[in-house]
Amino acid sequence: MNESNKMHMPPRGMRDFYPDDMRIRNAIFNAWRQASLAFGFDEYDACVVESLDLLIRKAGEEIVEQIYSFKDKSGRDLALRPEMTPTLARMIAARQGSLGFPLKWFTIAQCFRYERMTRGRKREHYQWNLDIVGEESVTAETEIIATAVNALKLLGLDKNSLTVRFSSRELLAELLAGLGIERRHYPTVFLTLDKRRKINDTETEQLLINAGIDAGTIKKIFSLLQIESLDQAEKMLATQHTSEHAMETIRKFMTLLDTYGISDMVAFDISVVRGLAYYTGIVFEAFDTCGEFRAVFGGGRYDNLLSDIGGKPATGVGLGFGDVVIAEILSARNKSFGNVSSGRMEVGYMEETQRITAMKIAASFRKKSYNVGLSLKPEKAKAFFSRAGKSGAQQAVFIGPDDIASGSIRLKNLISRLEERIPLSHLCDD
Amino acid sequence: MNESNKMHMPPRGMRDFYPDDMRIRNAIFNAWRQASLAFGFDEYDACVVESLDLLIRKAGEEIVEQIYSFKDKSGRDLALRPEMTPTLARMIAARQGSLGFPLKWFTIAQCFRYERMTRGRKREHYQWNLDIVGEESVTAETEIIATAVNALKLLGLDKNSLTVRFSSRELLAELLAGLGIERRHYPTVFLTLDKRRKINDTETEQLLINAGIDAGTIKKIFSLLQIESLDQAEKMLATQHTSEHAMETIRKFMTLLDTYGISDMVAFDISVVRGLAYYTGIVFEAFDTCGEFRAVFGGGRYDNLLSDIGGKPATGVGLGFGDVVIAEILSARNKSFGNVSSGRMEVGYMEETQRITAMKIAASFRKKSYNVGLSLKPEKAKAFFSRAGKSGAQQAVFIGPDDIASGSIRLKNLISRLEERIPLSHLCDD
Numbered sequence: 001m002n003e004s005n006k007m008h009m010p011p012r013g014m015r016d017f018y019p020d021d022m023r024i025r026n027a028i029f030n031a032w033r034q035a036s037l038a039f040g041f042d043e044y045d046a047c048v049v050e051s052l053d054l055l056i057r058k059a060g061e062e063i064v065e066q067i068y069s070f071k072d073k074s075g076r077d078l079a080l081r082p083e084m085t086p087t088l089a090r091m092i093a094a095r096q097g098s099l100g101f102p103l104k105w106f107t108i109a110q111c112f113r114y115e116r117m118t119r120g121r122k123r124e125h126y127q128w129n130l131d132i133v134g135e136e137s138v139t140a141e142t143e144i145i146a147t148a149v150n151a152l153k154l155l156g157l158d159k160n161s162l163t164v165r166f167s168s169r170e171l172l173a174e175l176l177a178g179l180g181i182e183r184r185h186y187p188t189v190f191l192t193l194d195k196r197r198k199i200n201d202t203e204t205e206q207l208l209i210n211a212g213i214d215a216g217t218i219k220k221i222f223s224l225l226q227i228e229s230l231d232q233a234e235k236m237l238a239t240q241h242t243s244e245h246a247m248e249t250i251r252k253f254m255t256l257l258d259t260y261g262i263s264d265m266v267a268f269d270i271s272v273v274r275g276l277a278y279y280t281g282i283v284f285e286a287f288d289t290c291g292e293f294r295a296v297f298g299g300g301r302y303d304n305l306l307s308d309i310g311g312k313p314a315t316g317v318g319l320g321f322g323d324v325v326i327a328e329i330l331s332a333r334n335k336s337f338g339n340v341s342s343g344r345m346e347v348g349y350m351e352e353t354q355r356i357t358a359m360k361i362a363a364s365f366r367k368k369s370y371n372v373g374l375s376l377k378p379e380k381a382k383a384f385f386s387r388a389g390k391s392g393a394q395q396a397v398f399i400g401p402d403d404i405a406s407g408s409i410r411l412k413n414l415i416s417r418l419e420e421r422i423p424l425s426h427l428c429d430d
Numbered sequence: 431m432n433e434s435n436k437m438h439m440p441p442r443g444m445r446d447f448y449p450d451d452m453r454i455r456n457a458i459f460n461a462w463r464q465a466s467l468a469f470g471f472d473e474y475d476a477c478v479v480e481s482l483d484l485l486i487r488k489a490g491e492e493i494v495e496q497i498y499s500f501k502d503k504s505g506r507d508l509a510l511r512p513e514m515t516p517t518l519a520r521m522i523a524a525r526q527g528s529l530g531f532p533l534k535w536f537t538i539a540q541c542f543r544y545e546r547m548t549r550g551r552k553r554e555h556y557q558w559n560l561d562i563v564g565e566e567s568v569t570a571e572t573e574i575i576a577t578a579v580n581a582l583k584l585l586g587l588d589k590n591s592l593t594v595r596f597s598s599r600e601l602l603a604e605l606l607a608g609l610g611i612e613r614r615h616y617p618t619v620f621l622t623l624d625k626r627r628k629i630n631d632t633e634t635e636q637l638l639i640n641a642g643i644d645a646g647t648i649k650k651i652f653s654l655l656q657i658e659s660l661d662q663a664e665k666m667l668a669t670q671h672t673s674e675h676a677m678e679t680i681r682k683f684m685t686l687l688d689t690y691g692i693s694d695m696v697a698f699d700i701s702v703v704r705g706l707a708y709y710t711g712i713v714f715e716a717f718d719t720c721g722e723f724r725a726v727f728g729g730g731r732y733d734n735l736l737s738d739i740g741g742k743p744a745t746g747v748g749l750g751f752g753d754v755v756i757a758e759i760l761s762a763r764n765k766s767f768g769n770v771s772s773g774r775m776e777v778g779y780m781e782e783t784q785r786i787t788a789m790k791i792a793a794s795f796r797k798k799s800y801n802v803g804l805s806l807k808p809e810k811a812k813a814f815f816s817r818a819g820k821s822g823a824q825q826a827v828f829i830g831p832d833d834i835a836s837g838s839i840r841l842k843n844l845i846s847r848l849e850e851r852i853p854l855s856h857l858c859d860d
Contacts, residue, residue, distance in 0.1 A: 007740055008524035011508055014477035016521050019535070022473045038796045040776070040803025040821070043452045047444035047554055048478065048540070049498075049510070068479075070500030073544050078441055080479070091446050094438035100820060102806055105449070110478070114503050124477055132806070139785075139806040150796075259786050310437055346470070355569075356689050366468045366580075373470025376532055376562070376569040390530060391470070 013114075013123025020339070024330070025126070027337040028155065028323050029108055032128040035151035036106035039143065041130060044105050046087045048112070052077040054086050057309060066113040080112035084129045085278070085305065085318055092133055093311030101134030101314065104143075128321040130299075133306070133314050138249055140317040141282050141301065142256040148286070148297050148319055149262050155326070156335050159262060162296060165269035166253075166284035169300070171233065171246035172270070178240025179220040185213055189221055196225060196271035230268045253282060278302040281317075288329055296329065297321035339392035340415065341371070346391055348375040348384035349399040357404055357424070361397055364427045389414055443544075443553025450769070454760070455556075457767040458585065458753050459538055462558040465581035466536040469573065471560060474535050476517045478542070482507040484516050487739060496543040510542035514559045515708070515735065515748055522563055523741030531564030531744065534573075558751040560729075563736070563744050568679055570747040571712050571731065572686040578716070578727050578749055579692050585756070586765050589692060592726060595699035596683075596714035599730070601663060601676035602700070608670025609650040615643055619651055626655060626701035660698045683712060708732040711747075718759055726759065727751035769822035770845065771801070776821055778805040778814035779829040787834055787854070791827055794857045819844055 010016050017025055036043070052069050069079040081087060084107060092099060112124045130147055132140040145164060152162060172193075176186060188211040192204055199207070204225065208218045227233050234247060250268070257263040266284075274283045281301030288296065299319035307313040345365055349358040355378075362374040373391055375384065381398055388396040396412050403409045408421045440446050447455055466473070482499050499509040511517060514537060522529060542554045560577055562570040575594060582592060602623075606616060618641040622634055629637070634655065638648045657663050664677060680698070687693040696714075704713045711731030718726065729749035737743040775795055779788040785808070792804040803821055805814065811828055818826040826842050833839045838851040 008520045010477055010520075011479055011481050011502075011506065012504075014479050016477070016524075017475040018521065018525070019472035019474055022475060025475075026473070037774075037801040038799075040774075040801060042449035042822075043456070044449055045447040045452060045455070047440055047446070049441055049444050049542070049554070051441055068500070068502065070498070072441075072498065074442075076441065090438045090440075091448065094446075095448070100817060104803070112479070124479070135806045137807055143804070143806065259789050344467075344470075359689050369468075371467040371470060373534070374573070376565045376573065377567055387530060392472075 013117055015122060015124065023337050023339055024327055025323060028326060028330075029126070031151045031154035032106075032108055032321070034154055035147050036128075036130065038150060039104075039147040041104045041106040041147070043107060044088075044091065045107050045109065046084075046091060048080055048110050049078050050081045050087055052079040054090055054309065055079050055081060057086070063113070066115050068112045068114055081109070082113045083111055083320065084109040084127065085131075085302070085320075086309065088129070088131055088133075088318075089305045089309050089311065089316075092314070093306055093309055096306075096312050096314070102132055102140070103134060104130075104132050106130050122324055126323040128297075128323075129318060130321075131316055131318040133316040135317070136315050138253040138256060138282065141253060141284075142260060144299065144317055144319045145257065145266070145284065146260040146262060148321055149260075149265065151321070152296075155330060157329070157333075159265050161289060161329075161333075162265060162286050163289055164266045164284050164286045165272050166266060166282055167268065167270050167272040168246050168250055168282045169273075169279055170281050171237075171250065174242045174246050175224055175227075175233065175236060175240070178237065178242045179224065181217060181220055185211075185217065185221075188213065189224070190273050192221065192225065193271045194273045224270070227270045233268070233270065249282065274298060274300055278305045278308070280304060292332070293325050293329055296325050340394055341392055342394045343369065344371045344373070344391070344393040344395075346373045346375075346384070346388035346393040346396045347398075348379050348381075348388070348396070350381070350401060351378050354378070354399045354404060358397075358399055361399075361409070361424075361427050385412075385414075443547055445552060445554065453767050453769055454757055455753065458756060458760075459556070461581045461584035462536075462538055462751070464584055465577050466558075466560065468580060469534075469577040471534045471536040471577070473537060474518075474521065475537050475539065476514075476521060478510055478540055479508050480511045480517055482509040484520055484739065485509050485511060487516070493543070496545050498542045498544055511539070512543045513541055513750065514539040514557065515561075515732070515750075516739065518559070518561055518563075518748075519735045519739050519741065519746075522744070523736055523739055526736075526741050526744070532562055532570070533564060534560075534562050536560050552754055556753040558727075558753075559748060560751075561746055561748040563746040565747070566745050568683040568686060568712065571683060571714075572690060574729065574747055574749045575687065575696070575714065576690040576692060578751060579690075579695065581751070582726075585760060587759070587763075589695050591719060591759075591763075592695060592716050593719055594696045594714050594716045595702050596696060596712055597698065597700050597702040598676050598680055598712045599703075599709055600711050601680065604672045604676050605654055605657075605663065605666060605670070608667065608672045609654065611647060611650055615641075615647065615651075618643065619654070620703050622651065622655065623701050624703045654700070657700045663698070663700065679712070704728060704730055708735045708738070710734060722762070723755050723759055726755050770824055771822055772824045773799065774801045774803070774821070774823040774825075776803045776805075776814070776818035776823040776826040777828075778809050778811075778818070778826070780811070780831060781808050784808070784829045784834060788827075788829055791829075791839070791854075791857045795827075815842075815844075 055067060056064050063082050067079050067082055072078055107129050109127055109129060110124055111127050114123055130144050132144060192207060208221060237247060254263055257266050272283055272285050279300040280303040283300035285295045285298040297319055301317045303315045305316060347358050347362045349355055358374060362372045365372045384398050394414055396414055397409055399409055408423050410419050411422050412419045485497060486494050493512050497509050497512055502508055537559050539557055539559060540554055541557050544553055560574050562574060622637060638651060667677060684693055687696050702713055702715050709730040710733040713730030715725045715728040727749055731747045733745045735746060777788050777792045779785055788804060792802045795802045814828050824844055826844055827839055829839055838853050840849050841852050842849045
């Protein structure tokens with residue numbers, strides 16, 4: 001990259017979207033929006049600038065370190081949001097008395113995190129958020145997962161493309177209580193679960209020893225780590241005589257997913273913890289089946305978030321689905337979003353005096369809902385058709401020397417290369 | 431506003447978009463996008479975070495003071511962009527060798543300015559940007575104005591709603607040269623022109639005296655300020671024997687606008703200067719015909735911007751059209767964007783056991799491209815229809831006690847209140 005190019009790059013970790021990039025982004029945004037609307041979610045949004053105080057109150061520590069924060073000219077502590085959920089909770093709390101519940105809202109929100117740059121990591125991304133607030137049953141979790149799967153389908157990714165792994169913080173709490181593990185060890189257990197797929201048993205044991213956990217407790221934690229199926233979790237619970245609530249919830253969750261026809265995509269995985277501090281119930285993460293990419297989407301139930309920021313208690317379920325990883329998967333699978341559009345047309349002309357006719361032709365096609373690129377100046381046929389071919393237009397009209405006198409013009413299909421003549425009188429009527 | 435509500439407000443000058451607000455915003459964005467595509471513009475975007483250096487290089491002083499700037503954790507000087515044009519120039523400069531010109535690009539970009547809060551002023555707004563780069567003729571200016579007028583039409587505002595006032599920095603330079611006014615006085619003259627509609631002649635004279643301008647020059651400046659039509663400007667030029675280029679350009683501009691059928695919306699106004707330093711040719715601003723609101727859109731030709739930021743020289747014409755003033759105008763004219771959508775449907779059920787049937791009905795309507803809100807739990811008919819009525823749905827299906835046994839369900843039009851029965855077998859087929 002030469003100096004001139006470097007000077008014209010966006011800030012590190014931020015993205016430019018040229019028209020070709022925009023086509024992919026719009027394909028993803030359109031799938032998100034279409035799936036949200038198909039499942040009855042209403043769109044909302046908020047400014048990317050938030051009060052720093054709101055953002056640090058409930059986020060995990062890692063996030064707080066990564067927040068882009070600054071002071072405005074009045075000394076207010078502001079920040080670029082790293083996630084949308086605290087803002088959603090704030091907006092709901094502000095109108096909790098007048099909004100109808102359960103509410104189903106979605107947004108496509110740009111979020112910022114200052115982090116080291118690796119594949120699939122930028123310092124900003126767009127995140128589709130789906131939230132249902134005010135519904136206690138797992139119809140909320142399943143409706144949200146079904147909506148996300150619908151968006152994948154709209155992007156050409158079938159059920160075999162992804163696996164949704166889930167666990168339950170409630171189940172975990174019951175298991176930990178049943179094993180008699182002290183509450184002060186919970187954060188270490190969560191961390192160990194989160195690392196389960198990345199480190200081996202010896203490393204895991206060392207991690208627990210370093211955290212000052214005694215041998216007996218370590219043995220118990222390992223019995224938890226070794227759970228690989230819902231059946232095993234159920235057996236452990238049965239020996240503990242603790243509450244069955246978490247397990248019943250999970251059973252209903254699976255039954256509903258079955259009715260949506262997507263239970264085969266979903267698998268229990270005790271190592272799913274999710275980084276954010278506010279989750280309380282079922283948590284889930286979706287990965288491509290090859291395990292090549294980072295999580296495609298993730299979410300879960302957060303029952304305390306509204307009361308934590310000073311609202312009335314209300315239960316919520318949310319999902320976040322970023323644009324970076326999905327774009328990588330689509331690209332790896334050679335899903336292309338070609339620029340040729342059947343509704344796009346180019347209109348050109350050879351002489352300045354033909355411009356008025358060309359403008360009328362363009363106006364006439366626009367009335368028929370075509371998107372029309374009208375040449376800004378006279379061109380030779382060759383230059384015009386070369387430009388039109390790159391523009392994404394499927395059809396082109398070029399006014400040649402004798403066309404206006406002949407009373408008809410040539411309409412050329414740029415894909416099939418077929419031409420037809422159209423009477424000018426049909427086109428220029430107002 | 432009580433303490434709890436205040437705590438849940440967005441930062442000062444920033445906006446939340448609840449679903450009702452989002453409907454208006456989407457109506458505006460859709461009109462912008464539809465008009466852009468209809469006139470053959472390609473969409474682009476860039477991150478709202480920009481290098482501070484790029485933004486201050488070519489902006490006017492007022493803007494620099496209003497930039498939200500901050501340092502990231504590596505000490506980089508970053509900022510929230512106050513406008514999109516420097517970013518556009520940077521993106522084009524980065525790929526100037528490979529892009530096809532003239533290029534016609536649009537974006538809908540959020541922009542930030544820290545300023546005092548008055549009506550129609552927020553600290554952020556969304557701005558539709560249309561730019562044509564690489565075209566010297568005024569077909570560029572007129573194409574851009576015609577596209578903006580098309581967007582207004584899509585929003586239900588006809589040609590009588592707005593006036594586009596224009597001037598020409600090139601014409602101004604020719605007139606000033608002809609009058610023999612020294613170049614060092616130009617900034618004062620520009621400022622005086624900009625204030626022309628806000629202060630009287632005595633105040634204007636005092637402003638010029640304070641700037642240290644002698645009585646002879648003040649007289650000349652007044653002869654310029656008193657120009658009220660193109661004819662007057664033309665007469666002054668004729669006595670000066672300077673170049674006719676600016677005037678010829680303006681004449682062609684008017685002829686082309688006439689072909690677009692919008693010349694009656696456009697009027698010459700020598701007081702139109704535009705704040706930004708980079709304009710070089712025709713400049714324009716659109717106002718509602720009542721003169722009640724701030725400018726709806728504005729723009730002009732900037733011939734040096736690309737070379738100023740280190741790119742190869744290329745001529746450009748741009749327009750910025752914000753979402754705040756147009757929303758106020760639409761609201762003042764009682765243009766509403768109702769929430770009832772013919773494609774929206776609600777599906778409810780009375781008993782838990784009916785949920786599976788309800789899910790199948792919802793899936794069936796989704797396949798037919800309906801947007802379907804499926805109840806998350808059993809409801810009484812009254813509660814369901816009350817909720818459905820507020821949801822924006824035009825139709826609703828409610829599964830009552832005997833419906834599944836009877837083999838058909840009731841489909842109710844929520845507007846006309848007419849009902850019909852539909853066989854379940856038709857709906858639940860996969």
